[in-house]
Amino acid sequence: MIPASLRALLDATDGQRRVDWAGREVWLAREPWGELAVSLQGAQVLHYLPAPEAAPAEGSLPFAGAPDGPEDARAEGSLPAPAVGATQSPEGLVPGGWLWVTPTPQALPGAIRGGIPLCWPWFADERTADESPDRSGPMHGPARKADWRLEAVDEHEEGLELHLSPVERLHSQLVPRAVIQANAQRLHVELITEHVGETPVKITGALHSYLAVAEAHACRVEGLAGARYLDKLADFAEREQQGELGVRGGLDRIYHSNAELVLDDGRRRLRVARQGSDSAVVWHPGDALPDDTAAAAGRHFLCIESANTRLDPVWLVPGAQHLLGTTLSLASDA
Numbered sequence: 001m002i003p004a005s006l007r008a009l010l011d012a013t014d015g016q017r018r019v020d021w022a023g024r025e026v027w028l029a030r031e032p033w034g035e036l037a038v039s040l041q042g043a044q045v046l047h048y049l050p051a052p053e054a055a056p057a058e059g060s061l062p063f064a065g066a067p068d069g070p071e072d073a074r075a076e077g078s079l080p081a082p083a084v085g086a087t088q089s090p091e092g093l094v095p096g097g098w099l100w101v102t103p104t105p106q107a108l109p110g111a112i113r114g115g116i117p118l119c120w121p122w123f124a125d126e127r128t129a130d131e132s133p134d135r136s137g138p139m140h141g142p143a144r145k146a147d148w149r150l151e152a153v154d155e156h157e158e159g160l161e162l163h164l165s166p167v168e169r170l171h172s173q174l175v176p177r178a179v180i181q182a183n184a185q186r187l188h189v190e191l192i193t194e195h196v197g198e199t200p201v202k203i204t205g206a207l208h209s210y211l212a213v214a215e216a217h218a219c220r221v222e223g224l225a226g227a228r229y230l231d232k233l234a235d236f237a238e239r240e241q242q243g244e245l246g247v248r249g250g251l252d253r254i255y256h257s258n259a260e261l262v263l264d265d266g267r268r269r270l271r272v273a274r275q276g277s278d279s280a281v282v283w284h285p286g287d288a289l290p291d292d293t294a295a296a297a298g299r300h301f302l303c304i305e306s307a308n309t310r311l312d313p314v315w316l317v318p319g320a321q322h323l324l325g326t327t328l329s330l331a332s333d334a
């Protein structure tokens with residue numbers, strides 16, 4: 001689910017090319033295996049559409065109304081789906097693809113909300129998680145706003161593999177790089193951190209995936225039953241997930257889990273696998289949408305993040321590496 005302006009650029013693409021979108025340089029691929037769009041600001045995947053889904057996806061996902069989706073008797077809470085954007089025009093956002101991007105992104109140097117932002121080398125900020133080392137850094141770290149360079153595009157399993165590095169040094173001792181693999185079956189993103197300095201460093205971070213859904217507050221996330229979590233909306237109170245998670249309103253939770261998850265929005269069952277991550281962040285702001293997201297658009301995403309947080313920070317010693325990854329594919333029982 002991407003902005004119509006980005007869709008138009010993809011439609012006019014045959015093969016691979018670089019375009020300007022929303023003031024950012026964006027790399028596009030439209031190939032037999034599917035489509036991929038990556039912003040060089042933040043090395044951020046904005047769009048992925050595997051070819052097998054392309055044909056039925058064309059114009060088939062309605063914008064309004066909840067799906068005949070999973071009614072989850074065990075789901076905690078039973079907030080009714082709010083009428084987010086019910087009367088507003090969805091203009092600007094078109095269906096298709098597994099990721100969501102706001103049609104009204106912040107101007108530079110702001111980050112684009114949507115796709116898979118890279119939060120590095122810390123998750124959140126001093127107000128919300130105390131992760132910024134001197135408690136003064138920007139929310140989710142500098143990587144998502146930085147310029148990245150596309151170092152290589154390789155063939156990979158009948159798809160593509162992209163390698164990206166930041167243009168400027170982002171940390172005195174740490175060097176990140178991103179690897180993005182896409183083919184007709186899956187999208188895989190890795191954020192690799194290499195310690196090139198002298199003293200141990202603690203990092204957190206996230207692959208902050210905005211997954212496209214029919215209706216945010218009518219989704220089910222499977223795989224977290226029984227997991228402990230920190231509820232950021234309740235001052236980090238620790239709780240236990242009762243049954244599978246049914247999303248029925250705004251939520252902001254850090255689950256202490258490395259389990260593979262399945263996001264079911266009633267139309268698609270998307271498998272979310274994570275590597276090097278013992279924190280799964282599930283976030284939707286409910287009615288309190290950020291300024292860069294209109295209500296009509298904001299009802300169509302749910303964030304499931306592959307993260308390292310205060311629950312599982314990573315201590316890197318000189319010479320060591322850490323890989324934080326996520327893999328999106330269709331659940332085989334779909």
Ligand SMILES: O=P(O)(O)OC[C@H]1O[C@H](O)[C@H](O)[C@@H](O)[C@@H]1O
Binds near residue numbers: 128232281282
């Ligand atoms: O608005 P952003 O800076 O992109 O952050 C968006 C959200 O990211 C994470 O999911 C955090 O858990 C939330 O607390 C935060 O609001």
